[in-house]
Amino acid sequence: MGQKMTWEEMKKAFPDEWLLITDYERDRLGNIISGVVERHSAEKDEVYQLPSLKKKAAFEYTGESTFRGFRSHAEHHSI
């Protein structure tokens, strides 16, 4: 079993990466407080590969989301 890390430690150790986390706690907004990083990679495919784990787990991304939504896209293109 890996070492438990805080979310801040995860972001610092694995910037802009996808994580698969177990044994975690979340705050009231759903943000990870701490947990054990089972897999990490900047390549999403590497974290989402089979086989899956046999225990409850969460997928999280440590970077800033670039998703802006379709309304934003429409505004950008004057649609």
Added chain:
Amino acid sequence: MPNITPFDPKAHHIRFVGSMTSSDGVEYEFRAILDTGAPWTEFSDQFLHAIGMITEIDQAVSTKSGLQTQKYDRLIVPHVIVCGHDMHELSVSVSHFENHWGIDALVGLDFFKMFRTTIDYKAGQIITEAY
């Protein structure tokens, strides 16, 4: 009684955590965005593949510039929890998501058709109740 799902009103999107039960009965949590521009709830093919809901990913699909994500299939998922509501045999779209979106689901209008949804932005709450 309505369910209350907190979100961060300072964030760019209404982001929250949902969960889906994998083909071998394990619960996996995913990041989702409540998207009133999405007609159907859709999941990333990578997430669905990782938890055994689909057997392969269509590698030929990529996101194109436009108003649509790259939905390329439909799927019935056995069990998913969104905003505290257990949903069984839910029909969803399989879609290609860009890596840097940082999410695995867009919850769309089909959810609003099932649940009366109030977004209290000041309080940072999604308030949902079955019709």
